[in-house]
Amino acid sequence: MTDPGGHAAEPHDNGVAARLNWLRAAVLGANDGIVSTAATVVGVAGVTNVVAPILIAGTAAVVGGAVSMALGEYVSVSSQRDSQEALIEKERQELRDDPDGELTELAGLYEQRGLSSETARQVAEELTQHDALAAHLSAELNIDELEVVNPWHAAFASAASFAAGAVLPLLTILILPAGVRIPFTFVAVLVALAITGAVSAQVGGSSRRRAMARLVLGGALAMAVTYAVGSLLGTTGIV
Numbered sequence: 001m002t003d004p005g006g007h008a009a010e011p012h013d014n015g016v017a018a019r020l021n022w023l024r025a026a027v028l029g030a031n032d033g034i035v036s037t038a039a040t041v042v043g044v045a046g047v048t049n050v051v052a053p054i055l056i057a058g059t060a061a062v063v064g065g066a067v068s069m070a071l072g073e074y075v076s077v078s079s080q081r082d083s084q085e086a087l088i089e090k091e092r093q094e095l096r097d098d099p100d101g102e103l104t105e106l107a108g109l110y111e112q113r114g115l116s117s118e119t120a121r122q123v124a125e126e127l128t129q130h131d132a133l134a135a136h137l138s139a140e141l142n143i144d145e146l147e148v149v150n151p152w153h154a155a156f157a158s159a160a161s162f163a164a165g166a167v168l169p170l171l172t173i174l175i176l177p178a179g180v181r182i183p184f185t186f187v188a189v190l191v192a193l194a195i196t197g198a199v200s201a202q203v204g205g206s207s208r209r210r211a212m213a214r215l216v217l218g219g220a221l222a223m224a225v226t227y228a229v230g231s232l233l234g235t236t237g238i239v
Contacts, residue, residue, distance in 0.1 A: 027157040027200040029069050033165030035219045036060045038189040041173045042182065048228025049178040050174040058170040064165055070159035077151035084148050091136050102136060103128055109139045120131065168192050186223060193219045 040061040044054050095102050103124055110120035127135035137143045173185045197212035 009156060017091050026157040026161040027196060027203060028075075030165035030196050030198070031160030031215060032069060033062070033065060033162035034168060034189055034192050034196065035222050036065050037166035038185065038219065039183030039222040041169055042185060042223045043230040045173060045182055045185075046227040046232075047234035051174060055170075058166075058173070062166040062170065065160040065161045065166065069162045070155040073158040074151045074155035077149050077154040081149050081151055084143055087141055087143060088133075088137060088148075092133055092139070094204065099128075099132070102132070103162035105135060106139055163194070165192070182227065186220070187222065189219055190216050 037058060041054050041058040044057045048054075079116075106128065107117070107121045107124035111117055111122050115123065124135070127151050134144070169185055169189050172188045174182045193215040194212045197215040198208045200206075201208040201211035
């Protein structure tokens with residue numbers, strides 16, 4: 001259904017919160033997959049040029065990271081969903097117990113937003129007749145009953161995007177010859193982080209340059225530190 005009051009660039013339709021939550025989980029998962037896996041394989045490559053240890057460490061990083069991201073996202077979003085559902089049920093109970101008091105409360109909320117008392121009362125009455133629960137959730141709690149977050153969607157998006165992001169550094173360092181694998185992996189990872197930074201900025205409506213710079217600098221630092229640690233361990237004969 002077309003929103004008669006909306007503009008093309010403004011998300012007025014139902015389901016926006018769920019889609020933004022999915023996108024947020026996907027972008028964060030991809031960033032973490034790229035950085036953590038790249039740091040792991042570069043660190044191991046600092047110790048040895050043998051492919052087998054790099055493959056084992058990289059695969060463990062991909063699987064462990066994807067599972068960890070999914071579990072963390074599921075727990076976090078489940079808590080958010082439980083809180084939303086509890087608030088919705090509380091509001092539903094209040095409407096059953098005291099409909100007149102809730103109507104007065106709703107009118108008062110619109111009056112606080114600048115409407116005259118007569119207009120606020122009329123708006124509250126018309127919205128209550130249409131959908132009392134939706135009107136109160138929107139005005140009091142800024143919640144849409146149809147947009148309660150789904151923890152399974154967030155968990156899947158986070159795990160899948162982590163694995164997708166992790167594939168790039170893992171394949172890069174495994175396919176390339178030993179002499180160039182480290183610098184080429186650095187370049188590939190930094191380019192990928194710049195892209196995901198631009199995407200995250202687009203999703204959140206923030207500065208692309210700032211988001212890209214944060215991710216690129218953070219990823220470069222992570223890889224530099226782990227490579228230095230791996231090289232130190234390899235040259236000192238500890239491993």
